[in-house]
Amino acid sequence: MTWTTDGAKEGRREIKRRQTRERIEEAAMSLFLERGFDATTIEDIAERAEVSKRSFFDYFPSKEEVVFAWQDGFADHLMAAIASRPADEPAVKAVQHGLVGAIVSAADERAMALGELIRRTPTLKARDQLKYAKLELKLTEALKARSRSDEERLRVRLLAAVVIGALRAGGELWNEQPPGTSLETFAHQFFGDFWKTLADFGNEGQGR
Amino acid sequence: MTWTTDGAKEGRREIKRRQTRERIEEAAMSLFLERGFDATTIEDIAERAEVSKRSFFDYFPSKEEVVFAWQDGFADHLMAAIASRPADEPAVKAVQHGLVGAIVSAADERAMALGELIRRTPTLKARDQLKYAKLELKLTEALKARSRSDEERLRVRLLAAVVIGALRAGGELWNEQPPGTSLETFAHQFFGDFWKTLADFGNEGQGR
DNA sequence: TAAAATCTTGCACTCGGTGCAAATATCTCT
DNA sequence: AGAGATATTTGCACCGAGTGCAAGATTTTA
Structure with a gap:
């Protein structure tokens, strides 16, 4: 034994x-x-x-699952990363740092090849979108665990939705970046722009 | 003839x-x-x-397509709705009104039943996510057509991502709403909260 | 009305995926 | 070590989605 x-x-x-x-x-x-x-x-x-x-x-229950089983770890990793951020950090920042950390540590050779494969395979592309939905769900959970007040639910849900949106847009942008760019630098710069743009949208959306 | x-x-x-x-x-x-x-x-x-x-x-190329062919019209409808907004309206508002208009005019008996069907069928749920991705793409195009300056690309892309995020979160929320609620009222209220929350996120994300 | 273009159908085939029961390997207990 | 319980692997027969092809029916055009 x-x-x-x-x-x-x-x-x-x-x-x-x-x-x-x-x-x-x-x-x-x-x-x-x-x-x-x-x-x-x-x-x-x-x-x-x-x-x-x-x-x-x-x-494996299906051919696709072989591809995505591998990725499923990411969501858990992300949740852990967020949970480990200091409790007094504003949610918005906790997500940003958790996300950047999780991405950077997950972005190896293999992951890139996988991304390429998914991008050029319609079936997988469809299925890949589901990953974001799952991620959004988990992210919502992770954030709920942080927020004390209970009526923040909508905010938390929106934050998750918005951040996952950013993740998608950012991912696309990253794929257009010249090779050799530092992922970490890019991510920080991106988030910088992102929050600023978000504030603009918010202000324009309200009376101005 | x-x-x-x-x-x-x-x-x-x-x-x-x-x-x-x-x-x-x-x-x-x-x-x-x-x-x-x-x-x-x-x-x-x-x-x-x-x-x-x-x-x-x-x-039809597949069983699924029968379900989604029907929905494809929505994206075009949305683009048209946005294109028809006054040119001097800020992009953010144009999207909101275009979107609300398109949703309200598309939300009939049939669409609800379809939504139910999709929600309870895993295969379709996965495929449904792809719809959002397509919508985001089209939305980006529609917005690009409106913006004169060329360096607004990132902003436009982010706006599309964020709005589609809102659409998803809003859709979920709507499904939790007590029956009989007015979709139009709900949508306006939701967007009100949304922009405000966005502004908060943006401000918190920057130095505060 | 004849020929050209198009539409519909049947048929045979590939592939993903499942249920079942027999065969094989491993574990447990004495 | 060996018997019997338990878990794993396999083969086989089967279903449904989807495709290629060629023959037959229908519509258009001239």
């Missing part, structure tokens, strides 16, 4: 299971990046991962 | 084609609302519309 560092039991069974899962993920990703998402069949993946087609579905 | 009011030729061929398309749409929608989206097969639809399964795909 084997024990992991955190004291949980992990027999041969779960070891193999984890390895198989990783093998499938690896096989799928490499195939997607090689030939594209649509041109890769589940049997291709199963073959490379040395499992049966049927077993693929024991690990 | 028959002529439509706008002077375009319309022979028996396009008449029938239009009718067939309408029949399919009608059949699909009624079945979706009766038994749900997933429980309806394309053959069910084809049968009720009295065409072959194969012909269904001559009219």
